[in-house]
Amino acid sequence: MRRVLGCLVLVLSNCAARYDVATPEVPKSADQAAEQAFRQARGQQESGDLAGARQGFGDFIARYPDDPLAPVAALELGRLELAGDRPEAARSRFEAAARSRAEAIARAGRFWQAVTDARLGSC
Numbered sequence: 001m002r003r004v005l006g007c008l009v010l011v012l013s014n015c016a017a018r019y020d021v022a023t024p025e026v027p028k029s030a031d032q033a034a035e036q037a038f039r040q041a042r043g044q045q046e047s048g049d050l051a052g053a054r055q056g057f058g059d060f061i062a063r064y065p066d067d068p069l070a071p072v073a074a075l076e077l078g079r080l081e082l083a084g085d086r087p088e089a090a091r092s093r094f095e096a097a098a099r100s101r102a103e104a105i106a107r108a109g110r111f112w113q114a115v116t117d118a119r120l121g122s123c
Contacts, residue, residue, distance in 0.1 A: 027068040027102060034064040038073060045076060054080045061096075071100035075108055082116060091116045 029035040041056025057077040061070055078093030094116060097109030 025104065026072050029064075029067050029069050031064065031067060034060070034067045034069060037063065038067075038069045041073065042076070045080070050080055050084070054084075068102075071097045071102065071105045071109070075105060075112065078109075078112055078116075082112070082119070087116050087119045091120070 026038075029038065037056070037060050041053050041060055044050075044056055045053035054077060057073045057080070060067075060073045061077065064070055074093045075097035078090040078097065081087070081090035081093060091113060094109045094112040098106050098113055100106045100109065
């Protein structure tokens with residue numbers, strides 16, 4: 001019921017279109033190769049190479065699924081998928097982020113799940 005009300009509020013207030021949740025603080029990885037791969041994908045995202053960033057975050061998740069950076073990569077990949085008008089693909093990424101042990105990342109994942117549900121009309 002609470003989820004339905006949250007989606008309803010997002011749809012009625014149209015805040016999903018206006019509100020942008022900043023990426024939570026990024027944890028550190030003990031694996032230097034994982035850290036480098038994440039930073040490379042993030043750099044592509046920041047430079048506007050969204051296709052490269054999508055590929056980089058997707059590759060990161062496939063290669064380092066248990067790394068502390070994986071939920072952040074899932075969150076960022078979900079946001080890229082949503083911006084690319086692929087809400088179904090985005091939703092699965094946000095679900096993964098919502099399972100993070102880091103509460104700020106999990107909260108952002110749940111927020112973007114609700115945004116995606118509203119866009120899909122599944123609230």
